Amino acid sequence: MGVTLRRITEDDLEMVMNWRMSESVTKYMNTNPKLTLEGQKKWLAAHNDDKTVRDWLILVDSVPAGVINLADLRLSEGTTSWGYYIGEDSLRSLKLAISLEMSLYDYCFDILGLEEVHGQIFKLNEGVWKLHVACGCEVVDEVEGEVEKEGVKYDVVHTSITREKWLKLRESKKYDKINFDCFNDPIGGMKVHHLGIAVSKMDDSIKTYEGLGWVIEGSITDDEVRNVRIAFLKHGITGEMIELISPNGEDSPVTETLKSMKNVATPYHICYEVRDFDKAIEILKGRRFVLTDGAKPAPAIDGRRVAFMLHRNAGLIELLEEK
Incomplete structure (x- = not known):
């Protein structure tokens, strides 16, 4: 049936x-x-x-x-x-x-x-x-x-x-799973955590953003798995978060992005914190998002799991496991 x-x-x-x-x-x-x-x-x-x-x-x-x-x-x-x-x-x-x-x-x-x-x-x-x-x-x-x-x-x-x-x-429970997902509903509990920005020079970009009201959160982190340096900044008045990402070598995932922009800082991804991390990946795959970087711990975010997914109409997004 x-x-x-x-x-x-x-x-x-x-x-x-x-x-x-x-x-x-x-x-x-x-x-x-x-x-x-x-x-x-x-x-x-x-x-x-x-x-x-x-x-x-x-x-x-x-x-x-x-x-x-x-x-x-x-x-x-x-x-x-x-x-x-x-x-x-x-x-x-x-x-x-x-x-x-x-x-x-x-x-x-x-x-x-x-x-x-x-x-x-x-x-x-x-x-x-x-x-x-x-x-x-x-x-x-x-x-x-x-x-x-x-x-x-x-x-x-x-x-x-x-x-x-x-x-x-x-x-x-044993039951045949039926797909109800035809209304393009937002995934429950999904909320924006930060905007990721690719930068070529981390220290210079931090200084520039500090002049725009952003305050660095913690210290700069080296993510050796993804070969990037990461810094989180929070806006001093409104509280939004951004993540600055700079390459730690030619094989870094942001290297080509920055080359295409002639090393001008550019938006890279939007990160969403999700309540059920594995289920969110499964749902988005059903909506034609492609998993480009599977679930791995993120040292800059308390070791919580993150995954990157790509859609031609939405660009690159990051999923972050809720605390």
Whole structure:
């Protein structure tokens, strides 16, 4: 079984509309809507502009099967809610349900950097909320009569799983990993650490930058593995960091860069500190970044691991393992 996800397009809307109004789907949803194609087009346009939602079409062996979504996505608070349905009855399976749920947690915690994922399920949909529990969720609340539709009240089970719990459980779970990464989301917890600048004469460049309000942090470090000299400077007022990098020989990685600039100092890379170093490399490889210098300790940054990656549209970046 090959499961893939993609964003929903206008060509999918009639199919999605019919799924959503089918008895097998709507009986477990909060509403029994009467949808129109024109209304669906407005829904898609609104969702495409809404940064708090994500909608994917589920395909099983290239056959459209259903929809999975995030709602109330609050990146600043680290939370979201999720749900899904399989519209094609013949494609429903326990294996598919488990793989979708666990892969969604990978996406939420590894890529979006969230701290908690919530679910709300009708209590009568016992198989689904018990599956959530089996996948690692906790039942945090049961609200009697929370949803009313067509004069009938439904009890709702609220579930939750935290990033901390999922990372502990993940290695013990067996599931087919499904790629949710089609929204080009920034990697959660990724923050700029410094800007790297290639310079030909370290001492002269330090003096020049000191005259621009920068203060040297620590001492100059010789990185014998990469054959460069490194100095970190912090701006005395705003606090940003820069890294000055000068060559320690012709085989230094910055030598050719400086030659092409006729030894004029030039921006060389942006360094990003990341929470999950190995996972960030894996994600960026999937986005066509090329690993040019694999994970190695950086003596100038307390021996933390760094790696360099290159993309034709972004240039050279450095990943730094979080403390």
